[in-house]
Amino acid sequence: MEKAWHIKPITAILRELDTSERGLSSEQVQSRLRKFGANKLPEAKVDSIFIIFLRQFQSPLIYVLIAASVIVFLMGETIDGSIIFAVLLFNAIVGTIQEGKAQNTLLALKKFVETKATVLRDGKELIIPDMEVVPGDILILQEGEKISADARVIASSNLKVDEAALTGESEPVYKISETLSTGSTESDRKNIVFKATNIVAGNGRAVVVATGQETTIGKIASKIKGLNTEIPLKGNIRYLSRLIIAAVAVISTLLFFVGIMTGKPVKEMFATVVSLSVSIVPEGLPIVVTLILAMGVWRMSKRNALVKRLQAVEALGQARIIAVDKTGTITKNELVISVLRQRPGYVFGGGKSVADRR
Secondary structure (H helix, E strand, O other), X not given: OOOOHHHOOHHHHHHHOOOOXXXXXXXXXXXXXXXXXOOOOOOOOOOOHHHHHHHOOOOHHHHHHHXXXXXXXXXXXXXXXHHHHHHHHXXXXXXXHHHHHHHHHHHHHHHHOOOEEXXXXXXXXXXXXXXXXXXXXXXXXXXXXXXXXXXXXXXXXXXXXXXXXXXXXXOOEEOOOOOOOOOOOHHHOOOEEOOOOEEEEEEEEEEEEEOHHHOHHXXXXXXXXXXXXXXXXXXXXXXXXXXXXXXXXXXXXXHHHHHHHOOOOHHHHHHHHHHHHHHHOOOOHHHHXXXXXXXXXXXXXXXXXXXXXXXXXXXXXXXXXXXOOOEOOOEOOOOOOOEEEEOOEEEXXXXXXXXXXX
């Protein structure tokens, strides 16, 4: 059960967390790191190249093509079997290269944006990596910094925090150190600062009450991680694969029995049915789909959009309505002049700067 830190007096919180306004000792820090773990949000598993490669074969249509390739090899048609196998291999290689590059880029960006926290320990200010912050640490809050953990404010001076990452609201929230009597939602807790939010003005100090997955943003991330994120393309390919398998089964069965009833040898009819089944399977479809998606990834990269998985491109293309909080997301709550009419013509502006004169 979540503790109501916002309604507790500062002295009671410090006592409960076994800390003081001078901060934790080195021994306490090491003990709490072992107990609570690193202060980081749930992370998606980083897949190896081999796992990414194997993932390219996770499609019912690919399974059908693999079966067709095996059957063709068993029939002695080495060239045809090799062609099907080469198509599957090329498809997997293209997908692996694209997803591998995206994963490596995301990891590089993550390392680039790693932030630091300023804390009090043994009465001294220290700058440490975010992931080393533990419950009971005293955070030094300064303008322009990102907050490293959920913390109860114990001192503030004109402290304003942008909580858009958490609540979606673009207006900064004033933070105070006084004890509150109510506050059922995050936006009501004026004496609590939250991990992943930004300080836009003022300064202060706060005692850390939750880190990592126990923070508000961490709990949200855990819930999102468990959502079903299957994309339309997978469902469509699965449906197509079932249709193909059903069609192959029905046509092959009818053809086989018709041939037997007309006096054809069983061996000859079996070879005919297998050849027909293989010819029905669209060997080129997977590679066409992969190349089209790869082209979409390339086009999006030109607009500084990074796609982690190829099939996500198709899912994004299916979006027709996107619901967002307009102010602060696609607008800035500012009135900006874009066209000024004056003699002898017009002045056109882009944002706050003049772009063209006519």
